[in-house]
Amino acid sequence: MAEGSSELGDFIMKIHLIISFCFLSLLSALSSADETCMSPYMAKIEGQEDFVYIWTLGLEGVGDGQDKLVTVDVNPKSDQYGKVVASLSVGGRHEAHHSGFTDDRRFLWASGLDSSKIFIFDVYSDPSNPRLHKTIEDFVEKSGGVVGPHTNYALPGRIILTGLSNSDDNGGRTALVEYTNAGEYVATHWIPTDKDLRGATKSGQFADGYGYDLRVLPRKNLMLTSSFAGKNNYMRELSSVMGDEQAMQQFGNTMVIWDLHAKQPRKVLDVPGAPLEIRCAWNKDHNYCFTSTALTSKVWLVYEDDQGEWQAKAVGDIGDASKIPLPVDISISKDDTRLWVNTWNDGMTRLFDISDPFNARQIYEKKIGTQVNMVSQSWDGSRVYYTSSLLSKWDKQEPAGPDLQYFKAYEFDGQKLTPTFALDFIAEGLGAPHQMRFGAYALHGVKAASR
Amino acid sequence: MKRFLHTVCLLLFSVWSTANVLAPGYGTLDYQPPAVGSYVLPSLGKAADGQVRDDQGKAHRLHELFDDRIVLMGFIYTQCPDMNGCPLASYVMKQVQERLLQEPTLGKKVRLISLSFDPQYDTPEVMQAYAHHFRRANSDWRFVTTDSETELTPILSGYDQWRQKVYKDDGSYSGSMSHILRVYLIDQQKRIRNIYNAGFLHVDTVLNDIKTLAN
Numbered sequence: 001m002a003e004g005s006s007e008l009g010d011f012i013m014k015i016h017l018i019i020s021f022c023f024l025s026l027l028s029a030l031s032s033a034d035e036t037c038m039s040p041y042m043a044k045i046e047g048q049e050d051f052v053y054i055w056t057l058g059l060e061g062v063g064d065g066q067d068k069l070v071t072v073d074v075n076p077k078s079d080q081y082g083k084v085v086a087s088l089s090v091g092g093r094h095e096a097h098h099s100g101f102t103d104d105r106r107f108l109w110a111s112g113l114d115s116s117k118i119f120i121f122d123v124y125s126d127p128s129n130p131r132l133h134k135t136i137e138d139f140v141e142k143s144g145g146v147v148g149p150h151t152n153y154a155l156p157g158r159i160i161l162t163g164l165s166n167s168d169d170n171g172g173r174t175a176l177v178e179y180t181n182a183g184e185y186v187a188t189h190w191i192p193t194d195k196d197l198r199g200a201t202k203s204g205q206f207a208d209g210y211g212y213d214l215r216v217l218p219r220k221n222l223m224l225t226s227s228f229a230g231k232n233n234y235m236r237e238l239s240s241v242m243g244d245e246q247a248m249q250q251f252g253n254t255m256v257i258w259d260l261h262a263k264q265p266r267k268v269l270d271v272p273g274a275p276l277e278i279r280c281a282w283n284k285d286h287n288y289c290f291t292s293t294a295l296t297s298k299v300w301l302v303y304e305d306d307q308g309e310w311q312a313k314a315v316g317d318i319g320d321a322s323k324i325p326l327p328v329d330i331s332i333s334k335d336d337t338r339l340w341v342n343t344w345n346d347g348m349t350r351l352f353d354i355s356d357p358f359n360a361r362q363i364y365e366k367k368i369g370t371q372v373n374m375v376s377q378s379w380d381g382s383r384v385y386y387t388s389s390l391l392s393k394w395d396k397q398e399p400a401g402p403d404l405q406y407f408k409a410y411e412f413d414g415q416k417l418t419p420t421f422a423l424d425f426i427a428e429g430l431g432a433p434h435q436m437r438f439g440a441y442a443l444h445g446v447k448a449a450s451r
Numbered sequence: 452m453k454r455f456l457h458t459v460c461l462l463l464f465s466v467w468s469t470a471n472v473l474a475p476g477y478g479t480l481d482y483q484p485p486a487v488g489s490y491v492l493p494s495l496g497k498a499a500d501g502q503v504r505d506d507q508g509k510a511h512r513l514h515e516l517f518d519d520r521i522v523l524m525g526f527i528y529t530q531c532p533d534m535n536g537c538p539l540a541s542y543v544m545k546q547v548q549e550r551l552l553q554e555p556t557l558g559k560k561v562r563l564i565s566l567s568f569d570p571q572y573d574t575p576e577v578m579q580a581y582a583h584h585f586r587r588a589n590s591d592w593r594f595v596t597t598d599s600e601t602e603l604t605p606i607l608s609g610y611d612q613w614r615q616k617v618y619k620d621d622g623s624y625s626g627s628m629s630h631i632l633r634v635y636l637i638d639q640q641k642r643i644r645n646i647y648n649a650g651f652l653h654v655d656t657v658l659n660d661i662k663t664l665a666n
Contacts, residue, residue, distance in 0.1 A: 180611075259485055261484060262489065
């Protein structure tokens with residue numbers, strides 16, 4: 001070990017001055033910008049993002065009615081700034097929901113919760129005009145009965161997907177599914193239940209086997225999953241679900257600690273009320289992740305305690321839970337001090353101070369629209385983007401207008417959001433916009449000038 | 452030196468930068484890796500074949516070099532200045548080499564391969580000089596390159612290893628490349644069993660994976 005350390009020291013010494021020289025000379029030109037919620041395995045964008053790719057639900061009577069990948073130019077220096085520059089329909093409606101890049105960021109995987117199809121888009125050949133590269137149509141069969149591919153998350157050379165449901169009963173029992181970047185099935189990892197803990201420890205009341213989001217902390221070998229509901233619930237009218245006591249029992253109440261390297265579940269944590277999106281801290285000493293619970297309206301912290309054990313704790317209230325604000329997407333700042341929390345039902349975005357991760361305090365709020373779901377911010381936090389759609393059966397239908405189904409861009413100065421542009425996805429004939437992912441020419445060795 | 456400075460600057464400017472934080476592979480793991488044999492490494496597909504040339508100038512098929520051994524193969528180029536790129540791959544592979552030399556029974560089952568994706572600069576002679584910095588005399592570590600882009604392209608495609616040459620304003624090749632670090636663990640049946648990148652590559656986990664395959 002001593003020999004290795006010495007070699008490393010020499011190695012660093014040799015190139016440190018060179019790196020420093022170049023870094024100083026370029027410091028003023030470099031401004032990192034990227035989503036703060038991406039896989040740590042992901043290639044990062046340097047500078048201004050050029051595009052936002054929006055995975056969009058098709059709506060009957062709106063344009064061609066199909067699910068589609070919509071590309072919006074978001075570079076202020078472009079003469080197409082604020083405009084839809086490409087729209088690629090995939091044929092039919094699949095309940096377009098989440099999407100994610102491969103680790104080399106050349107391909108965008110976008111999945112459908114209803115059809116369980118996965119569409120793989122090439123976003124590197126022409127970042128301004130993605131093309132459909134491949135469609136995976138046998139996800140359910142290959143995975144052994146997993147339904148509703150949700151999170152498409154990059155691992156080295158592969159994608160791991162969370163399911164939401166299963167083909168046996170369309171309930172919430174589900175699994176994680178691995179594919180190669182080329183779209184070849186690799187393995188299925190079922191989420192532990194009371195009947196089959198799969199080697200995990202049940203730490204509380206629940207072991208429901210449900211799934212939703214997935215994030216990792218590679219430095220701790222941690223993979224963390226959350227839980228939502230099965231197809232019986234997510235493809236049913238929201239009012240119908242909420243009026244059905246039995247259906248309301250069919251929501252996830254757990255998060256699972258996994259061994260990232262072994263892909264084995266280690267511990268099931270109680271996090272009641274449908275914990276959804278997971279965002280992990282970036283600082284190498286911050287061994288924790290946040291989530292929000294849709295039904296109980298709280299910010300939860302999953303953290304490593306002093307004994308090295310992973311625990312979960314509610315650390316903040318989101319609005320007035322009795323009014324069912326329904327927290328949805330969240331986004332953490334690169335310095336781990338701020339957390340955007342959207343509440344879908346009242347269309348509000350809320351900024352929480354999470355400097356003390358055990359005491360999340362709301363410090364700002366702004367109404368974005370009739371409903372608001374996803375939020376994505378640039379790496380430096382100065383640009384924040386929002387979309388409106390949650391699920392086709394849950395989305396509001398009125399009042400019609402530009403605040404119903406939209407993509408909105410804002411500047412954030414640390415204190416307040418200032419709108420820069422907005423697109424009405426109904427008026428544009430596009431549909432209901434959901435997940436946003438950033439693209440940039442620079443990622444693929446293409447200069448912006450070549451546009 | 453001037454050329455090297457220029458290369459470094461171009462790389463920093465044109466690719467995602469991870470150089471400001473050292474990758475985990477340079478330090479000690481902050482966790483206990485899963486025990487050897489306690490987990491499964493599912494196949495990630497067939498490891499592609501291709502035409503390469505070793506640092507003595509001798510031509511080989513890549514599968515011939517695999518020689519029914521467990522193979523740890525990293526794509527590199529010798530001018531790579533990103534500390535969390537190719538130098539990390541070579542650094543960790545050197546650590547793996549040291550461990551394998553301490554366990555000769557296991558070492559006989561394993562071959563290390565560093566394959567350049569810069570045939571324009573990385574000739575067999577350059578690879579030989581590069582190997583001097585890493586390879587111990589009694590270890591099984593091959594440093595190979597290709598004759599041209601014609602031989603290289605299908606290999607990169609087969610391993611889904613993306614790399615992009617960075618060109619100067621005058622259109623000439625700068626000598627640097629944008630790429631994402633990939634090191635591949637390949638079993639005796641020439642199947643890819645794990646892929647490591649900068650956030651994942653560490654001697655302890657790699658060695659456990661090798662032992663898991665060997666067992």
